[in-house]
Amino acid sequence: MSILEVKNLSVQYHTGQGRKKALDKVSFSVEKGEIAGIVGESGSGKSTAMLAVMGLLGNSAEVSSDGITVCERPVKPGHDIAMILQDSLNCLDPTVKVGRQITETIRAHRKCTRKEARERAEELLDMAGIRAPKLRMGQYPFELSGGMRQRAAIAIALACEPRVIIADEPTTALDAAVQVQILHLLKRIVEDTGTSLLVVSHDMGVIAALCSRVYVMRSGQIIEHGTAEEIFYAPVHEYTKKLLKDTKGNKDLPPDVREEPPLLRMEHVTKVFGTEEGVRDVSLEIRAGEVYALAGESGSGKTTLARILTGVLPPDSGAIWYKGERLDGRGGKKAWNGKIQMVFQDSYGSLNPCLTVGQALSEALRMQGGKDRLTPAKRRRRVEEMLCMAGLSPKDADRYPDEFSGGERQRIGIARALIPEPELLICDEAFSALDASTRKQILKLLLSIQKTRKIACLFISHDLSLIRQVSSRISVLCRGRMAETGETKAVCSDPWHPYTKMLLNSVLPPDPLKAGKIRPVLAEENGRETDSGNGCPFAVSCGYAMECCFEGTPELYRFGSRETACFLYSEEHTGKRADDYRMTSQI
């Protein structure tokens, strides 16, 4: 018997321009105790379908179907069916304590005293893997970490005592390691409680890790469905094949730049805001024409580092050299002179909505200033050339940012960064918000421009599978400190630092056999606190932590072209080595 049964669900939106079809006769079902998945790119109508199932679409939507049933009864939100949303920060009320948001759910479903509800809420939080539930109940959503908030949301969903849970992009906003934890938790909940789960995601890896049956959705229609094995190993539809291919990515070999002179060098740069954030004692060197990657989770200081490099933020201490010229951060702007440009993650937020694309681009060109100021006509020609190069049409110069799709806007972002002819391009998570196939196209474009023009590129991302494809060298940042540096190929195939290993192990391959085996690799927090500023930043969640890891900060130990900041590689902590010893991974 199907727990959730949806037959011929259609949705139309009434917009200012008339009707827009969002869903066209979509049918799917979820069996008892199974995990089913719906996969599709953004705009395919996945979320609309889920909201329509829950009966939560707004007034502008017209829903028709031959029946949406949960346990053969019409759907009533919160009764037998619960939902988890992507954005755990915004889906919890910011001004109400977490505990109360759970107890009110419990009390909405069964009559019980406040005390009973509180006890039940603590149980649920414990079930969702939150330690010290009593403490968390009294906190507000903003005081919890992203993973913890998503656990609280799961606890709320469980408070409905559901027969089926719909999880709409449950881990998209989370770090890779936390994502694995949450996926694992969802799996365990399905096993323990016997509830069914419907996972909606754009990420083939997430679907592969959880689902036994998969529906593929595209422009409001389900185009293929089958068991996970069928979909991943023997896809029939062309679109599914393309989706899988785009996820796996292409192996473009990064250019060999070992001989090139260093373009930018930073030494022992520190920038601290308050106590936790920022970067501490970071050194790196980018050579002309190379693709250098900076990896790390949210809060690891990647963006701070990018801002220091562009001169937006002055460092507290440390030095930056650009082509052998020292920049002190404050007077540095002149010396950079537009030679370092940036592509941002938020393509919409980084374009002024009141300027046409042409205006935005020629503004970037004007900023160069100096003697070689161009006439407006010449500037216009450059703008049009640049747009063509970025894969847009010259006519797009007169349009406004909101007339473009996300992918096109990111192309504009790239055009704007490239038009002053920079020598270093910083891409700060520039591709994270894009769908796999769009990302692939734009990445290809960027790399070909990078190669022909010999622009060095600092590629900042949390996504190691992406970094692996594009970069020649990599630095891994862990909570503001450098954890490991080396050639990308070597680091990714044989990580030395436990943190790098954890990051690599959290990458979900689009393959049910491999992804299904992934276990949370983050060691249970060993309950110890490092003295603030002292100790390895990863020590609290490192499975290899030794006593010394809590007491002192490891320096960077250098072996050939690799560096790692871990006591496992130090002689004083893990024993003396012979002079001709060749260092290998100690983990």
Added chain:
Amino acid sequence: MIAYTLKRLATGIVSLFVLATVTFFLVRLIPGSPFQNGGVSTQVVEAVEEEYGLKEPLLDQYLTYMGNLVQGDLGVSYQEPDTTVAEIIGRTWPVTASLGLVALLASVFLGTGLGILKAVSKKKAVREGIAAGGMLLAGIPNFAAAILLLLVFSVKLRWFPSAGLLTPAHYVLPMISLMIYPMAVISRLTGNTLASEMGKQYVLFARAKGLGKGRILFTHALKNAWIPVLNYVGPVSAFLLTGSFVVESIFTIPGLGREFVSSITNRDYTLILGLTVFMGTVVILVNLVTDLVCTWMDPRMRRAYSGK
């Protein structure tokens, strides 16, 4: 939080000092003497001015006044030499404040209620009616409303008395003319912020977890929607509590506003200054309280100030 409050109080005192200084010199720019009166001869006026110390250099007068002000002495009124300015405030402010408080409460409750209706009503007529009505009412100046109300309900229909503030019935018309504008603005603000809160993810999630409509509206959405509204209510309550010159004059209410107008026509320097300083204090305190309440309502700010 305490440090913040103290800092705000300190800046408030500085503002009051500037306010008193500017007013002191501006008042002297009004042509004529406080004691000039049709039949009084120049010699008498000059003699009285001498007695009140108005012949001394302006700077000395200023220093004397500020010295007294610091000790809490607002001086005596020139028109009523037997009463001090503090006594006049003590007599007139309760009248103004009681009317202002009633108008404030009425506009907040009615405005919020209408705003909620505007945001959640399923009937298009109700939503658009409130929006249009709010726009219309916000466009009526309070003197026009006051005169209109006076003509219709007091002169023509004789439902309510027209002057003074003796019985509850006396309150009705001035209260309505005072509250129209703030009510319209509050309903529009609440309607807009509530509508945007209702579109947020946490409301969607609350609906998904099966909460009732009332609970979602009152414990979740309204709480968040009210924080920006409160930022408007603060200054409005300061405005209402210090009295409207126009409304008090039209309904002949013996309040602070009317006293202020007559003090200016009489060039009653000490009274003008005293009333200005008093109203400034009320405005600054009310705004401080508003900011503190806003901070307290947002747990992020609360935690940031309490340093946890």
